[in-house]
Amino acid sequence: MDIKEYISSGIIESYVLGIATEEEVSILDCVRNKHPEVEAAIREVEILFEDTATLQEIAPPADLRDSIWATLEQNEKDHIHQKPEMVEVEYDAPVTNTVPNRRVIQFSPLATAATALLVCSIGVNAYLYQQRNATNVAMAQSETKNSTTELLLADAYKSLDMLQNPAVSMVSLAGVENHPELSAVVFWNKEDSKVYLMADKLPNAPEGKQYQLWALIDGQPVDAGTVPLMKEEVMHAMKSISEAHAFAITLENKGGSPSPTLSELQVIGQI
Known part of the structure; x- marks a missing residue:
């Protein structure tokens, strides 16, 4: 098996994306255990895909938060200015103890959905920020080990070529x-x-x-x-x-x- 051709065949990309067949995965698991250059290629593709996903992330509009809070404040004001309905209640005896009315704010479905969207947006962006930091650390570590990895891969290819030479x-x-x-x-x-x-x-x-x-x-x-x-x-x-x-x-x-x-x-x- 020519390891260079195997790495460039696209099987590693299919494996990382999860679209490789069971047979292809079984063969890849066997090859990666015997050839460190294949394991290194898998890790490089994983890092590349993670970095690409981070770069292509879509940030929410900058004015989304202000728009959501403005909607919430407007709904609260509208509720306050509504005239409460007067209900006549007959009492058998005079009431000596009174409890002050409590104002209950009811949020509209739109406001509730907007709040949920804001929370999700903040959570997603926090997660992506952590992922970006993790990717940057991994890339920095990869750069420090780059020269060593290249030497090991060169030796591995050299050994393989020599073994295939009669x-x-x-x-x-x-x-x-x-x-x-x-x-x-x-x-x-x-x-x-x-x-x-x-x-x-x-x-x-x-x-x-x-x-x-x-x-x-x-x-x-x-x-x-x-x-x-x-x-x-x-x-x-x-x-x-x-x-x-x-x-x-x-x-x-x-x-x-x-x-x-x-x-x-x-x-x-x-x-």
């Missing part, structure tokens, strides 16, 4: 007896002699030390380059090697060594 051999390097927890992977193209090393499972080299890759040809080590001290990338381009029967990594003094220090052997793998 001329590339993937050599797994396992930790030796003293370092069983270590591992690394070498991608060696036999046609153009290019060598790439994935050394993200190796810990940072001690102060004054540096990892060095060796190609073994009939038991003789050939320098294949040192691993950069700063691991901005997961995949490292090493020296070209035209022939090899195995690869190994040792821990050498900073700058590398013309010959490997066997007591500092870290990982090794046969081809």
Whole structure:
């Protein structure tokens, strides 16, 4: 499966919009678990759609609130100026205690609806304001991680392209007896002699030390380059090697060594 074509096929947009079929969702869930670039693409589309919805929101007219309150005040005035109907009441006995009349304001259906509209408008705008702030924070965080994400995606695409190339051999390097927890992977193209090393499972080299890759040809080590001290990338381009029967990594003094220090052997793998 070509991951680049899969991402650009439109399936991710359909998934985020909720219109993808069950089969498409099932396939996407499987692919996103194996390819981090697909998961990153899904998140980017989600952020894009959220930001687009925020930008296209329709704000209520600026004079809506004043118009609603003016209507309410007018209704109240009209009610006050209405002449109350006089009702004659016959009493069997004189009334000594009187209770003052209480004025009850009755709101018209229009005023009630207008009030509800105002409350809803305020609530919706408050919600959209919170969503906009959340989107801005997410975008800011995304920008700070942008360079790291691009590097990871570039390494992922590079690894995928190399794995699909029949001329590339993937050599797994396992930790030796003293370092069983270590591992690394070498991608060696036999046609153009290019060598790439994935050394993200190796810990940072001690102060004054540096990892060095060796190609073994009939038991003789050939320098294949040192691993950069700063691991901005997961995949490292090493020296070209035209022939090899195995690869190994040792821990050498900073700058590398013309010959490997066997007591500092870290990982090794046969081809």
